Amino acid sequence: MSLSLIETLGHSTNDALAAFGDFWRFVGRTLSWTIRGMFSWRNLRLLLPQMYEIGVRSVPVIAITGAFIGMVMAIETYTQFKTIGQEQRLGSIINLSVVKQIGPVLAAVMLAGRVGGALTAELGTMNVTEQLDAMRVMGADPIRYLVAPRFIACLILTPILTIYSDLLGVLGGWLVSVKSLGIPNEPYWIFSAQGVDTWEIMEGLVKSLFFGGAIGLISCYKGFNSGAGAAGVGRACTESFVASFIAIIVLNFFFAKLLRDWYEAIYGIVGIFG
C-alpha cells in the first residue's frame, strides 16, 4: 500500500521532470530557429500573417482593458489621496501603476487568453489531425514553420500592444481625474511627469517582452503536446492559459525585485512624494 503510494509519487515526479526537460528542449529549438530564421527574407511570408492575427486583431480588446483600468484606478485612489489632501498628486500614482504594473500585466493576461488560446487550439488541432507528423515526415521541422513565426510575433507585438494599453490607461485615468473628479489639469500632468520617468516605462516594456515570449512558447508547446481528440485540444487550451498566467505573475514578481535592486543601485531610493 505505502509502497505503491511511493511508486505513484515517483512516477508522477518522473513525468513532471520529463515534461519540464521536454519544454526547455522545445524552447531551445525555437530560439535556434528564430535566430537562424532572422537572416532570411523568405520567412517574412510566414511571419506577416501571424503579426496580423496576433497584433492587429488584439488592439480593440487591449485598448478597452487599458482605458477602463486607468479609469478605475482614478476612482479608487481618489478617496485615499483626498483624505490626506494630496489629490493633485493623483496622476503620479495612477500613471506609475499603469505603465509599470497593471498595464503590462493585464495586457499580457488578455493576450494569454486571446492569442494563447487561439495558438494552442490551432496547433493542437494540427497535432491531433497528424498535420505536425505530416510536416515532420516531409523533412520540415514544424518548430521552424509554425512555432518560430508565432513566437517572434508574440515577442514583437506584446510590447507594442502594451504601449497601446499604457496610452489608453493614461488617457482613461486623466479623463476620470480631470473631467469627472475635478482635479485641475495642469498639476495633474506635472505630478504625473514627476512620478513616472523613462526607467519605469521601459521597465514595463521590457517585462512585456518577456511576457510575450512566455505566452508564445507556452501556448505553442501545449498545442504541440495536446491529447487526442477535441477533448484533448480543449484541455490543452485551458492548461495553456493557466500556465501562461502563472508564468506572467511569477515573472512579474522577479522583475519587480530585480529591477528595484538595480534602480536603487543606480538612483538611490526615490518615492513618488519626491
Add this chain to the structure above:
Amino acid sequence: MALIELKNLHKRFGRLVVLDGVDLSIEAGQSLVILGASGSGKSVMLKHIVGLLRPDEGEVWFSGIRIDTLPERQLMPIRQRFGFLFQMGALFDSLTVAENIAFPLIEHTHKSASEIRQIVAERLRMIGLPGIGQKMPADLSGGQRKRVALARAIALEPEVILYDEPTTGLDPIRSDVINELILRLKRQLKITSIVVTHDMQSAFKVADRIVMLADGKLIADGTPQQIRQSDNPAVQRFVTGEASPEELSVLRDID
C-alpha cells in the same frame, strides 16, 4: 542488405501493448502489404519506420543507418527519401490543395515556380482530380482528400512510399486506379512500397509479399500465393472475410 529492417520492435502506450517483438526486413524495390485487424498496430508500425514514433525496445534500420535513436535533426534528410500517406490524409488545412502538394517540392528542391506548377498539375491528373488545385482541403470529400494526400506523398518521387490504407473510402473503380498507380510507381520508378490495407483485392493486386500483424507479432509472411493457401485459420478468415464463431458470439443477444 535489406533497405528497411525492424528488429525485435516493442511498443506500448501505457498498459496497452501494441507491438510485441516485430521482426521484418524489406528489400529495395519490394512491395509489401501489411494486413491486420483494426487496432492491431499497423499504423503504429508504419510510424516507427520513419521515426515518428520511437520503440520502447528494438531497433529500426534504414539503408544501413540505425534511425530509432537519431535526433530529430538528423532524421530530416533521411525522411526526405520517404513518402507517407497518412490514414486520415493529414492535409494542411490552411493551405490550398496545390500548396499542399507543392510543399515538399518547395522545401527540398530548387525548382522554379512554373516547374512546380507543372508537377502539381501532373500529380493531380494522376489521381484523377485535375483542376482542383485552388480548393481548400475542407471543401473536398473524404475520398478526394485521401487522393490529394497521395499526390503529396508522391510529389518528390521518393525511394520508399508508405501507404496507410490508400483505397479506404474510395469507390471500387477509383480504388483500382490507385492500385494501378501504386504498381506503376513501383515498376517504372523502382519505388519500394509498403501498403497497409483491409482491401483484399488491392492487397493481392499490388503485393509481392504479404505479412499479417496480430497480437503485436507478425503471424504470417509470404507471397500472395502462400498467404491465400495459408493453413493458419486467423489468416484464412482475414483473407476470406469471415468472422469466427467467437467473434460472432457478441451478436447473440440480438436474436
